[in-house]
Amino acid sequence: xxxxxxxxxxGGEALRAxxxxxxxxxxxxxxxxxxxxxxxxxxxxxxxxQAVLWYRDWSAFFGPDAWVxxxxxxxxxxxxxxxxxxxxxxxxxxxxxxxxSATVFYWTYVTFLVALLVGWHTRVAAFFVCLSHYxxxxxxxxxxxxxxxxxxxxxxxxxxxxxxxxxxxxxxQGRVSSSPSWGVTLSRRVLQIHLCLAxxxxxxxxxxxxxxxxxxxxxxxxxxxxxxxxxxxxLARCPWLAMLSSWFTMLIESGYCIAMWIPRVxxxxxxxxxxxxxxxxxxxxxxxxxIIMILLSISAFGxxxxxxxxxxxxxxxxxxxxxxxxxxxxxxxxQPAQNLIEPE
Amino acid sequence: xxRRIVYLLAFVHLTLVAAVIFHRADxxxxxxWWERPLGFWGGVNxxxxxFGFFSPDVGKSSEIEFTINYRDGRVENLSTLSGFDFLTAxxxxxxxxxxxxxxxxxxxxxxxxxxxxxxxxxxxxLGISEDVVSVDYAIRAIRYPTMQGFRGGERVETTExxxxxxxxxxx
Numbered sequence: 001x002x003x004x005x006x007x008x009x010x011g012g013e014a015l016r017a018x019x020x021x022x023x024x025x026x027x028x029x030x031x032x033x034x035x036x037x038x039x040x041x042x043x044x045x046x047x048x049x050q051a052v053l054w055y056r057d058w059s060a061f062f063g064p065d066a067w068v069x070x071x072x073x074x075x076x077x078x079x080x081x082x083x084x085x086x087x088x089x090x091x092x093x094x095x096x097x098x099x100x101s102a103t104v105f106y107w108t109y110v111t112f113l114v115a116l117l118v119g120w121h122t123r124v125a126a127f128f129v130c131l132s133h134y135x136x137x138x139x140x141x142x143x144x145x146x147x148x149x150x151x152x153x154x155x156x157x158x159x160x161x162x163x164x165x166x167x168x169x170x171x172x173q174g175r176v177s178s179s180p181s182w183g184v185t186l187s188r189r190v191l192q193i194h195l196c197l198a199x200x201x202x203x204x205x206x207x208x209x210x211x212x213x214x215x216x217x218x219x220x221x222x223x224x225x226x227x228x229x230x231x232x233x234x235l236a237r238c239p240w241l242a243m244l245s246s247w248f249t250m251l252i253e254s255g256y257c258i259a260m261w262i263p264r265v266x267x268x269x270x271x272x273x274x275x276x277x278x279x280x281x282x283x284x285x286x287x288x289x290x291i292i293m294i295l296l297s298i299s300a301f302g303x304x305x306x307x308x309x310x311x312x313x314x315x316x317x318x319x320x321x322x323x324x325x326x327x328x329x330x331x332x333x334x335q336p337a338q339n340l341i342e343p344e
Numbered sequence: 345x346x347r348r349i350v351y352l353l354a355f356v357h358l359t360l361v362a363a364v365i366f367h368r369a370d371x372x373x374x375x376x377w378w379e380r381p382l383g384f385w386g387g388v389n390x391x392x393x394x395f396g397f398f399s400p401d402v403g404k405s406s407e408i409e410f411t412i413n414y415r416d417g418r419v420e421n422l423s424t425l426s427g428f429d430f431l432t433a434x435x436x437x438x439x440x441x442x443x444x445x446x447x448x449x450x451x452x453x454x455x456x457x458x459x460x461x462x463x464x465x466x467x468x469x470l471g472i473s474e475d476v477v478s479v480d481y482a483i484r485a486i487r488y489p490t491m492q493g494f495r496g497g498e499r500v501e502t503t504e505x506x507x508x509x510x511x512x513x514x515x
Contacts, residue, residue: 027351050436053433053434053436053437054437055433056433056434057432057433057434057437060430060431060432060437060465060469061437061440065464065465065468066461066465067430067444067461067462067465068444068458068461068462069461069464072454072457072458072461076454078383080380080384081387130388134387134388137387138387140440141447142443142444142447142448142458143440143441143443143444144440144443145439145440145442145443146397149390149393152388152389152390153389153390156388156389156390157389182347183350186350186351186354189354190354190357190358193358194358194361197358197361197362197365198365198395199395200365201365201366201394201395201396202395202396202397202399204365204366204396205394205395205396205399205400206396206398206399206400208399208400209399209400209401210400211400211401211402212399212400214490214491215491216401216490216491217398217401217402219488219490219491220401220402220488221398221402223488224402224405224486224488225405225407225424225425225486226405226406226442226445227442233494235491236491236494236495237495239491239492242491285435285439286439287435287436288436
């Protein structure tokens with residue numbers, strides 16, 4: 001028995017060494033920062049667009065006499081959570097009234113968003129944008145929904161990740177290097193894994209619900225007044241269609257964490273994600289939520305999907321799988337591969 | 345050294361995200377000295393959030409209705425079912441009132457406070473606070489039947505679960 005174990009040991013060690021090498025490549029092999037630059041542009045652009053939409057309703061949600069007044073929203077949060085009231089308390093020392101402080105806050109937020117978008121002193125801008133959005137969420141905590149949560153996650157990542165290394169004024173003006181680095185690779189992996197966890201969580205919770213298997217959640221989402229965009233009551237006569245949509249949603253969400261790591265398969269999955277979230281945007285009226293989910297998937301896996309599309313266009317869909325390296329985000333591939341991601 | 349610390353932090357962050365998602369952190373996450381720092385950390389980056397949107401079901405829909413009684417005897421009804429949009433400028437702002445209706449339903453005291461705040465804002469926005477005697481504020485839950493039930497003629501179930509009345513001062 002012990003002799004057999006000894007015989008197997010070299011093979012086991014070799015396997016361990018290969019797994020370790022693959023893990024090191026997957027998490028540490030320097031990559032081009034371009035995908036992180038795209039991530040910054042997409043998220044800052046979306047947040048800026050959202051801020052433009054907020055403009056006319058700003059005082060109705062964030063002013064001292066908003067639909068939910070500051071005193072109430074402040075009491076809803078924990079004692080140490082930053083709130084617009086704290087900002088007003090600080091600005092009061094400069095003779096700014098509570099109403100004016102909400103306006104000052106808005107324009108400061110927009111200014112830092114623009115700085116983040118163009119990559120000018122990116123880290124500082126990202127810090128203030130992330131902090132401001134945190135204050136905003138605490139101020140309107142009663143009105144918060146999925147969009148705000150994913151935007152806050154993205155803004156936090158913009159703060160801690162090296163997103164200034166591509167498509168930024170910081171690179172153009174020589175403040176930041178655009179060279180590939182392990183930090184870029186780690187950042188992309190964290191973003192990819194976080195998104196996989198979010199989707200598997202969402203899919204996992206749905207799969208356990210009988211209402212999802214029967215299609216009744218899709219039906220209720222489409223007909224009840226909160227999300228109703230069109231008259232979908234006819235769907236009751238075609239339950240198979242609601243059921244099919246429901247199963248499609250569960251499949252796409254549950255399979256995301258596996259499919260997005262498989263070359264070529266992820267092209268189809270990305271299309272599925274786009275269809276799913278466009279459906280949410282069009283038929284439930286959750287436009288910005290649908291868009292941020294699509295943009296997050298593009299930020300996390302868009303680079304790999306784009307490379308797959310180029311390979312498919314060149315060699316056809318049935319071409320042998322490209323020997324994808326860890327820089328393409330595939331697990332379990334151990335051959336060295338050409339890096340299709342060109343450094344800046 | 346710095347590199348190792350960064351990798352360790354990334355690992356801890358993703359482990360926390362996974363532990364919360366798969367309900368592995370439930371027994372200990374809010375019991376101990378770490379509750380506050382973790383709460384702050386979770387507030388900043390939502391690493392302690394579950395993403396089960398619309399699970400296990402979509403939940404009840406709801407209607408908010410204001411009945412405004414004017415001094416001259418007129419009565420005006422504003423209902424979210426009849427298109428009242430809280431005077432919002434766009435659909436993205438209007439969507440947020442879905443969360444408002446859900447959250448306020450969680451606690452009667454919060455409902456009272458929010459109802460008062462919303463009515464004050466409404467009267468000020470419409471510029472009618474001088475002309476109004478009282479305002480009734482009601483929230484109703486709306487439950488759609490299943491597809492099978494709907495085909496069988498089952499009705500949409502509407503239940504009023506909150507009502508209050510604000511009488512304006514006569515001064």
